Amino acid sequence: MTVTERPGTSSGPPRFSPRGDMALLGLLRHAGTGSVAALVLVSVLQVAAPLAVAYVLGALAGLLVDGAAATAFDHALGPLLALAVMMLLTQASSALEKPLRDRVTRQVDGRVRHRVRRIALDAATPAELAEQSVQDDLELVTKGYSHHTAGAAATAQLALCFRRAATVAAAAALAVFSWWIALPALVLVLAQNALLRRQWAGTGGIRTLALRTQPLQRRADHLADTVTGARAAKEIRIFGLAGWFVSEYERVALARFTPLWSKRMRVMGEQWIVLGMSALTAVPVFVLIAMAAARGELTAAELLFHLRVALLLLAGSALGLEPFVVDYGKVSAAAYRRLLDRFGRRAPATVPGGTVEAAPAAIRRTDTVATAPPMIRFTDVGFGYPNGDRQVLDGLNLEIRAGEKLAIVGLNGAGKSTLVRLLTGLQSPQRGRITADGADIAALGLPAWWARLAVVFQSPVRYHLSAEDNVRLGNGALNDPEIADRTLREALDQAEARELVEALPDGLSSVLSAGYRGGTDLSGGQWQKIALARAFYAAGSGASVVVLDEPTAHLDVKAELGVFRKLIEATADRTLVLISHRFATVRHADRIAVLSGGRVGELGTHEELLARGGDYARWYHLQAALVHGRVS
Incomplete structure (x- = not known):
């Protein structure tokens, strides 16, 4: 291997x-x-x-x-x-x-x-x-x-x-x-210090070499942690990987430490230069001071003073830790x-303890009544990722009507999640424009645009905070306790997460991370419910456009249908953009857009697309056959 x-x-x-x-x-x-x-x-x-x-x-x-x-x-x-x-x-x-x-x-x-x-x-x-x-x-x-x-x-x-x-x-x-002794001694002391710094802390020094091999150390640590941890114990035994892990750890460790050992030996071999410089500095200084004292040219006070000063000067050649700290x-x-x-x-330009510039009022969602949802248009939009070999979206045109429920489907890599990133302003189109009621969303100001959105991404963030905070993050500016509590309860009900939260050790106060004392971790489906509740909380406190990217991928069919019904109710006066692979869910949308080749290949209602007999109809019938076991 x-x-x-x-x-x-x-x-x-x-x-x-x-x-x-x-x-x-x-x-x-x-x-x-x-x-x-x-x-x-x-x-x-x-x-x-x-x-x-x-x-x-x-x-x-x-x-x-x-x-x-x-x-x-x-x-x-x-x-x-x-x-x-x-x-x-x-x-x-x-x-x-x-x-x-x-x-x-x-x-x-x-x-x-x-x-x-x-x-x-x-x-x-x-x-x-x-x-x-x-x-x-x-x-x-x-x-x-x-x-x-x-x-x-x-x-x-x-x-x-x-x-x-x-x-x-x-x-x-x-x-x-004697200035003619002090000056050469100073030069030699500084030169010795510089040499030590180059050997140990400089570009060719030992510590830099250790940092250059840090990826090997991380790999060795990973191998050691994997062997001693519980998560991989079953596979290591079943697949007989114990011998490979031991030999791989030895190989990686040797690959890291062999050049370090060689470098250390070379540096140690160069220490004769340092010792020679030390002797060349110290011996003449002390000999000349002693000779002057022997000739009676120095009093006892002067002798002791110059000896101590000479020691202080020679101490300047020591490397210390500061050069390492400075260089790194x-x-x-x-x-x-x-x-x-x-x-x-x-x-x-703000600092802790200073006055932090307040966000404009338009950025903050403080009302429970949503602003009117806008008409959103994608006009000839093109976008590709820097390391990609093609345009993910290429001349995409799409109209999202105000207040409609639009589902977006397509094969993996068709650009569904990219469309979400562009719609939410996380990426900018490389061609074309995206407008809301005729105004480019970039011209609106992204904070103002984000305040109108409630989003659940394909991999929602798992905040190591309490369950309550995880939901309230949907609108951190909603400070009215009564409205916030009511919106929180409604969001949990709409996401069908109330029972989940009530079953936690400390209810809403439970920290959602096993890494904290008294904390607990959740399954993928449970985290998805918390993320949905966060989006519902945002929608219930002013967001007028709800964007969901595979929001129910980890839920079972019953939970998914329940959440979708609540979703339709909660977004009755809001725009809903839903991305999902499950056609049992998307069929209830007002319209369905099929992405293909970087563009909208098909657009219409569930019935219209079935009647057209295109990609959507084929995928729908295939999924239905899989569910009922009729695929041969």
């Missing part, structure tokens, strides 16, 4: 470069001024305190070595107190740095995520949201790249700036002893920038 590895997301591996590192600091504006100021103050203390401690320790050593024994304590009392203060400040800054950094990170990420959610809700169209590149960028911003977010990268970059400042400050202090968080920040460049001008 051959398995093709699934490639990673289109975002690909990160591209590392110094460019953009400092731009990350611009994200700090999304955090509170007080939080950033506090973090900067603590960071300044972390730079200054070690140098101050070195100076005070040197002064203290000089007093103890060079001063008279009788007065040594009196003279040392001031430096001792200063040392105690410095040590307290050092401890305090170390204790405060992480919580302050976490706070700023959360504030930045919170504002960034809020902005992209506003983009997803208000700016990007459903068709744009369906683009893989947009989905990848949204995931990168909300979850981070390898769990490293833009906010984490911004605070890590700030920490790196202060670490560099501490290294430069130590070199400047050492330059008091930059990928998330770049995704955020791409989303802003494309959608930012369309999205309302």
Whole structure:
């Protein structure tokens, strides 16, 4: 059995470069001024305190070595107190740095995520949201790249700036002893740090290689979870798949870890370069300081001060975690920038705690009386998907009369669900136009158009919310408790879902997900009833066009007929567009449209289409024969 590895997301591996590192600091504006100021103050203390401690320790050593024994304590009392203060400040800054950094990170990420959610809700169209590149960028911003977010990268970059400042400050202090020693030492320390960053975190580093092989890790995890889970246990045993799963897991694991092991060995072999650079930096510095002290050119205070400063300088070569966070968080920040460049001008500039722009009144359904249903026309509509080899709809012309019950049928792939996506504005026609009472639905404004629709898609969303919330989402703007409760009860009755809800552990309050404590999951047919109730709730609170795409596919025949009768009653003064493969249901529609070849091939009542003897009549008689067992 051959398995093709699934490639990673289109975002690909990160591209590392110094460019953009400092731009990350611009994200700090999304955090509170007080939080950033506090973090900067603590960071300044972390730079200054070690140098101050070195100076005070040197002064203290000089007093103890060079001063008279009788007065040594009196003279040392001031430096001792200063040392105690410095040590307290050092401890305090170390204790405060992480919580302050976490706070700023959360504030930045919170504002960034809020902005992209506003983009997803208000700016990007459903068709744009369906683009893989947009989905990848949204995931990168909300979850981070390898769990490293833009906010984490911004605070890590700030920490790196202060670490560099501490290294430069130590070199400047050492330059008091000898600038021609301090400058080469600084260059070597920074070069050593850059080398370590390239080996471990850069484009050719180990961690990047690990992320490039992440699809293999996901596959290995899937294989392991499948073997140890209960869902596949029956098939694994019946089909004798145990051996294949074990060997496939070993193959995938080796495919991932073999290049990682090889890379680690190569990097470890290169550590002699790092050790050599360390020796080339440290040995001359300490030897020259020792020689100067031996010649009496340095006092005890100066000797201790320069030794501590040299150690602080050499510590700047350490890699730390910040470069990893910066390099990977930059990928998330770049995704955020791409989303802003494309959608930012369309999205309302609101932030949590700020004033959220209210939707126009036309967008909100607040009445229980529907507006008059419009006359809808598809005129020479053409549409094809980017990766498709044909036009799904090609010159489609269709009139949906105000208030009529129109059924749409056709073979799989005929374009029925595509027609629904175009009617609901989730996709735009590539040719032709769709109008409501003569006005293009795009010109009406999609939010205003959506407010007139109640839709059940072929695969309705299963919200992990209470049963009541799942239904009320049909019109979240209906706030009158009395009207909302009455509409909720009517919707449950019309969808024949009242008994289903009453049988749940907590009734309407039951969470419809087994992943929550006390929650419960539903069957496909039960979920379809909840989705129908949501559409009925929308129709009962102002929607004038009801669109149902295979709304009863998971229901038994008795439940389907009951729901359809209620559907006809509930949409008496509304337009109903129904897509279904079950001709026992569609036969009751006012008219039936048969899609074929991207166009309407047949149109008429059930009786008219049977009399015509075309595709509809053939499909109807075939389905009837299957039901009665008369197919030979």
